[in-house]
Amino acid sequence: MQTIETKVALITGGSKGIGYGVAQALLEKGVHVALTSRNKASALAAADKLNANTTTAAKAIGIVADVRDYESQQEAVAKVIADFGQLDIIIANAGLGKFGSIENLEVEDWHAVIDTNLTGVFYTIKAGLDALKQSKGYFITISSLAGTNFFAGGAAYNASKFGLTGFTQAVMLDLRQHGVKVSTIMPGSVSTHFNDNTPDAGDAWKIQIEDVGKLVVDLLEMHPRTLPSKIEVRPTMPPSK
Numbered sequence: 001m002q003t004i005e006t007k008v009a010l011i012t013g014g015s016k017g018i019g020y021g022v023a024q025a026l027l028e029k030g031v032h033v034a035l036t037s038r039n040k041a042s043a044l045a046a047a048d049k050l051n052a053n054t055t056t057a058a059k060a061i062g063i064v065a066d067v068r069d070y071e072s073q074q075e076a077v078a079k080v081i082a083d084f085g086q087l088d089i090i091i092a093n094a095g096l097g098k099f100g101s102i103e104n105l106e107v108e109d110w111h112a113v114i115d116t117n118l119t120g121v122f123y124t125i126k127a128g129l130d131a132l133k134q135s136k137g138y139f140i141t142i143s144s145l146a147g148t149n150f151f152a153g154g155a156a157y158n159a160s161k162f163g164l165t166g167f168t169q170a171v172m173l174d175l176r177q178h179g180v181k182v183s184t185i186m187p188g189s190v191s192t193h194f195n196d197n198t199p200d201a202g203d204a205w206k207i208q209i210e211d212v213g214k215l216v217v218d219l220l221e222m223h224p225r226t227l228p229s230k231i232e233v234r235p236t237m238p239p240s241k
Contacts, residue, residue, distance in 0.1 A: 001221050001222075001223070002220065002221045002222060002223060002224060003221075004026075004029055004030070004031055004088075004089075004217070004220045004221060005029060005030030005031070005058075006030060006031075006032070006058075007031050007032070007086075007088040007089060007137075007220075008031070008032045008033075008034070008080060008084040008085075008086050008087055008088050008089065009023075009026050009031050009032070009033050009034070009088065009089035009090070009091060010034045010035075010036070010076065010077065010080050010087060010089070010090050010091070010128065011023055011026075011033060011034070011035045011036070011090075011091040011093055012036050012065070012067050012090075012091070012092055012093050012094035012120070012124055013036065013037065013067070013093045013094030013095065014033070014034075014035025014036060014037065014043075014046065014091075014093065015035055015036075015037035015039070015042040015043050015045070015046035015062070016042070016046065016192070016193060017093075017190075017192035017193060017194060017209060018093055018142055018187070018190060018192060018209050018212050019035060019091065019093040019094070019142075020035070020046060020050075020209060021208070021209025021210050021211075021212055021213040022091055022093065022209075022212060022213045022216050023035050023046070023050055023060060023213075024050060024053075024054075024209075024210065024213055025210065025213025025214055025216060025217050026058075026089075026213070026216070026217065027050055027054040027056060027058045027060060028054065028055065028056060029056070029058075029217055029220075029221075030056045030057065030058045031058055031089070032058050032059050032060070032084050033047075033050065033058070033059075033060045033061075034060070034061050034062075034063055034076070034079070034080045034083070034084070035047060035050075035060065035061075035062055035063070036062075036063045036064070036065040036067075036076055036094070037062065037063075037064065037065075038064065038065070038066045039064070040062075040064040042062075043062030043063055043064055044062040045062070046060075046062055047060040047061050047062035048062075061079075061080075061083060063076050063079050063080075067092075067094045067116060067120030067121070067123055067124055068115045068116055068119065068120050068123070069123070070123040070126070070127065073123045073124050073126075073127035073128075074127045076127070077127045077128045077131060080131075081131060086131070086134075086135055087128055087131035087132065087135060087137065088132075088135045088137040088138070089137055089138045089139075089140070089220065090124060090125065090128045090132065090137070090138075090139050090140070091140050091141075091142070091216065092120075092121040092124045092125065092139070092140070092141040092142065093141075093142040094116060094120055095116060095117045095142065095160075096112065096113060096116050096117065097113065097156075097157045097194065098110075098112060098113050098156050098157070099153045099154060099156075099157060100153050101152070101153055102155050105155055105156060109156060110155075110156045113156040113157055113159075113160050114156065114159065114160050114163075116160075117157075117160035117161065117163075117164060118159075118160045118163045118164050118167065121141055121164055121167065121168075122167065125139055125171060132175075132180050133175075133178045133179075133180060136178070136179035136180060137180055137181075138180070138181045138182075138183075138219070138220055139168075139171065139175070139180060139181070139182045139183075140182075140183050140184070140185065140216060140219065141164055141167075141168045141183075141184045141185070142184075142185055142187070142212075143161050143164045143165045143168065143184045143185065143186045144157075144161045144186055144187060144188075145186050145187065145188045145232060145234060146158055146161045146162075147161030147162050147163075147164060147165035147184075147186055148162070148165065148186065148232070150162075161186075164184070165184055165186065165230070168182060168183070168184035168230075169184070169229060169230065172227075172229050176227070181224070181227050182227075182229065183219055183227065183228060183229055183230070183231065184229070184230050184231070185212065185215060185216070185231050185233065186230065186231065186232045186233065187207055187212060187233050187234070188207065188233065188234035188235055188238075189205075189206045189207060189234075189235055189238065190206055190207045190208070190209065190212065191203035191204075191206040191207065191208050191209065192209060205235055205237060205238060205239060206235055207233060207234070207235055211233075212233070215231065215233060219231075
């Protein structure tokens with residue numbers, strides 16, 4: 001098993017949802033975490049909450065950054081290295097969804113989804129590439145089962161996640177000879193606030209954020225010789241339709 005204690009992770013969109021669940025799981029393994037959000041108050045509040053509840057010596061910091069802005073991503077990476085001296089893990093998690101028939105899909109909604117879910121991931125790995133090559137680190141993207149299963153009203157979201165799944169697999173082939181491992185995780189329904197959902201007891205059947213966090217830890221701790229490059233994960237028993 002690979003030891004990950006004292007390593008350093010950058011998680012985009014880490015102030016809530018899946019990103020926050022991953023941050024919790026990594027801190028409990030002794031991994032230092034930098035989480036980003038476009039909202040400074042949210043980033044700092046999430047980091048404070050994580051630090052107050054961790055049982056290890058690992059530290060969380062919050063950084064205001066927008067994945068749609070390459071310079072912002074470069075600044076986030078520079079901040080991580082300035083604070084921790086290294087960068088070993090990048091979790092490209094930031095994402096959003098805009099849904100509706102192509103007849104009603106607005107141009108600005110298309111760009112918001114593609115620029116965040118796909119171009120934002122490109123900016124993230126480009127900004128952190130030199131650091132990951134130096135540390136022989138790990139790059140993990142959070143795609144979706146919508147990256148292989150299309151549905152009506154999902155033109156923008158499907159396009160972004162199909163693209164992200166393919167992008168990540170190509171990057172995996174580009175970087176494996178540098179000792180950098182690359183995986184994409186493709187969850188089904190997760191209990192988060194995504195798409196205006198309010199998690200409650202009715203979401204108990206869904207994947208929970210701590211489940212995704214555990215999956216990330218399992219990937220990071222796996223022997224370096226083995227690379228699960230694409231992982232589909234879904235609820236065991238969704239409600240009957």
